[in-house]
Amino acid sequence: MRSASRSRRTLETELSCRLDLDGSGKYEGTTGMGFFDHMMTLLAKHAKMDLSLTCKGDLEVDTHHTVEDLGILLGEALKEALGNKEGIRRYGTFYCPMDEVLTRTSLDLSGRGYLVFDVPLTREKVGDFETEMLKEFLYALAIQSGTTLHVTTLYGNNDHHILESVFKSLGRALGEAVSTDGTKDIPSTKGLL
Template sequence: MRKVKIERKTKEVEIKLVLSLKGKGNCKIDTGVGFLNHLLSSFSLHGRFDLEVKARGDIEVDVHHTNEDIGICLGRAFFEALGDKRGIKRFSHSFICMDETLTRCVVDLGGRPFFKIKPKNIRVYKATYSFLHFKQFWKAFTDNAKIALHLDILEGEDLHHILEASTKAIALALKEAIKKEDSILPTTKAKFD
């Protein structure tokens, strides 16, 4: 596992991201979207990933482009940082409760992108960051990290708590799944796609 730098520039966004999976949870996050900064800081801390994100996007239009493109960059960085995945645990899960909220995350780092969240929609919105934005971020992440991630929101009323607890559950599941157990490649296919 290594430190990875990703840069992405489109007409809508400019992103510089640095990720180290073997970190201490240090972060420097500036996305222009306050709540996304909060979620990424939580992801970094609870996963013990060192993460730097500097993003400028067309947030005067909407947070969609900035949000999704950061998910793309973080996913690519995660994929590259894992290398050939030799010796990693590969599978993991976590449960997180935060006040009234309870979430479960299950991951497989086996090279096949998949993202599923239950329930599919929560009709509560924050001022600038919705449940839909959250889903789009993690879909972009899983597609580019080439991992399968199932997220179940078992209980919850406050959207802030739901999104934060879900992010922490994802971070903890990934932290466990990347742990080195031995030197064996955890697949019968002899390589990951």
């Protein structure tokens, strides 16, 4: 079973996560931020992964510590659940239209964490989510999971739609990359990822 449970405790946050790569797309728990819970629901649903979170963070300060630590934790869980990456497709790309928005996410489960981020956001917040935290979350996820991640919003102007299209396209691309082809092959000429 390709799953992992991780926890992280700092002076600012106390988090736990369970991730099942071969799930049905179910999200349980709360981040303490309604809008970010909505994004986690979209990510799990479109990746067809089961994700469960418990989260206590210093949201009275702001969302930074909680969102960044969730990215770290989810990245660690993804890396652990993938194991040696036998039989995975490795690459994933998805273009997500969301009304006037079009976002492209391309990723490689290469073992080398990297983020290319080109998502123009104009509002400080959408709901209770600070929009500048999108990049922090994606960076932490990419680095901790060892994923080369390129996220680009090609056009659009409604920040709510942009954020939704980012998480939907990330979910679809991730779901494609972690899917298996039925072999025990490591998809690399190096023989490991």
